[in-house]
Amino acid sequence: MTKTLNSLSEEEYVLVRSTKKGRLVELDEDELLRLHTRVRRARNKFVKIYRRSGAAKVEAKGARGAGKAANVRNAAKVEIFEGALSRVSRQLATASKRNARKLKDERLALARADAPSFSDVDTTTGKVDSPGRARVDTTRRSPGRKKFEASSIAAGTRRQAKKDQR
Template sequence: MNKILNSLSDDEYVLVRKTKKSQMAKLDEGDLIGLHSRIRRARNKYVKLYRREGAAKVEAKGARGSGKSANKRNAGRAEVFEDALSRVSRQLAKVAKQSARELKEERLARARKNAPSFSEIDSTDGKVSSAGRIRVDETRDSSGRKKYEASSAAAGARRQAAKDSK
């Protein structure tokens, strides 16, 4: 494993080092998502290289087994990034779960604050003390509503006429 890590470029090595537990503990959810996508791109790069070069070497070597052995470095690099991706995914899941928990608590706290308590509600006989405002359905006046209702009535009349003619 160290041999493969030493064969990585400086940028790739730094990227893998960022997936250590101590390094990821400092990151928030947005940073972890960014790191996750960078690791995934690197993993996909080496998986793609492994597959392409392996397929090309099968033709040259004449067998899949010998083609695979000639392509170990890309397979190892893909495995390193796969392990790093799994570490980041686990940490991201933990942080996302914690964030969801905090948001839920915040939402429930707001709901508790805005909701009236039963002690605030007076114990009347259940009748409304004010008349309130009169509600009028204003959607009936729109031209779209009139067309919709006319169309519906016409469709009903056509159905009834078809039944009557039988």
């Protein structure tokens, strides 16, 4: 593994080093997302290289076993970037959960602040001083309501007449 790490290009090595736990703790969620994207792209790149060169070597060597032995370095690079991606993914999940919890707490605190407090309500006997208005259903007299009810009654009558004809 160390030999493969030393064989990485400078840019690849810096990318892998930036996924060490000490450096990941310092990053916020947006920075972790950007790093996750960069590491995933690098991992995908090396997976493609590994698969394509492996397929080409099988053709050249005439056997899959011989082709795989010639493709060990690419497989090691894939493993390095897979490990780096898993570290970043774990840290990203932790940061996302932390931010979600913080947002939920803020939302609940805001909801509590807007909610009426029952301790502020007067504690009286509960009796109403005025008799209030009589509740009358005014929708029964509207023309639209009359039409709706007449239509409903007519439809029921038609259904019943149809059954009676059988």
